[in-house]
Amino acid sequence: MAARVGEQQGRRLRTHKNFLNMAYLILGKLDLRLPT
Numbered sequence: 001m002a003a004r005v006g007e008q009q010g011r012r013l014r015t016h017k018n019f020l021n022m023a024y025l026i027l028g029k030l031d032l033r034l035p036t
Helices: 002-033
Strands: none
Touching: none
């Protein structure tokens, strides 16, 4: 049970990191397009 819970948390962390990376890339592109 504990191992399975750890695996699920690990997957969530990985997907969360990927989501943050994607968000940063998208926001970065949007920021570059916006006039300063």
